[in-house]
Amino acid sequence: MRGILFAISGGFFLTLQSVANARISNGIGTWQAATLTQMTGFVVALLITLILRDRTFRQMKDVKVLYLSGGALAAAVLFSNMTAVHLMGVTLTISLFLIAQLGLALVIDWNGWFGMIKRRLQLPQVIGILMMIGGVLILKW
Numbered sequence: 001m002r003g004i005l006f007a008i009s010g011g012f013f014l015t016l017q018s019v020a021n022a023r024i025s026n027g028i029g030t031w032q033a034a035t036l037t038q039m040t041g042f043v044v045a046l047l048i049t050l051i052l053r054d055r056t057f058r059q060m061k062d063v064k065v066l067y068l069s070g071g072a073l074a075a076a077v078l079f080s081n082m083t084a085v086h087l088m089g090v091t092l093t094i095s096l097f098l099i100a101q102l103g104l105a106l107v108i109d110w111n112g113w114f115g116m117i118k119r120r121l122q123l124p125q126v127i128g129i130l131m132m133i134g135g136v137l138i139l140k141w
Contacts, residue, residue, distance in 0.1 A: 022085035034078040
């Protein structure tokens with residue numbers, strides 16, 4: 001149940017962040033807004049870590065270099081998201097982001113990439129993705 005609540009919260013926060021970032025980028029530029037967002041996120045995460053007195057940050061040196069690309073990818077996510085919101089609006093942007101995330105997640109699970117357990121791609125999953133794409137087409141009209 002907690003996982004569901006965190007996933008729903010994450011979806012809400014992603015939407016709110018998309019709108020806020022798009023508004024910020026209107027005034028200062030897209031890459032500048034991405035920089036500001038990344039810095040703000042870093043400061044908040046650091047403060048939470050310090051407040052919780054979590055000392056596991058010492059293990060950061062053990063993280064594989066490949067996985068450090070997550071932070072760099074976040075900059076690309078922010079830029080893509082802000083640009084898409086400006087061009088298409090929030091609803092279509094988030095819809096397409098979700099389809100892209102779910103599609104890649106299925107491919108990762110299917111192939112067992114990044115140390116994930118391999119899972120079989122089944123017909124209901126394919127139908128679900130196709131239904132989401134159909135929903136976006138309906139939204140677009």
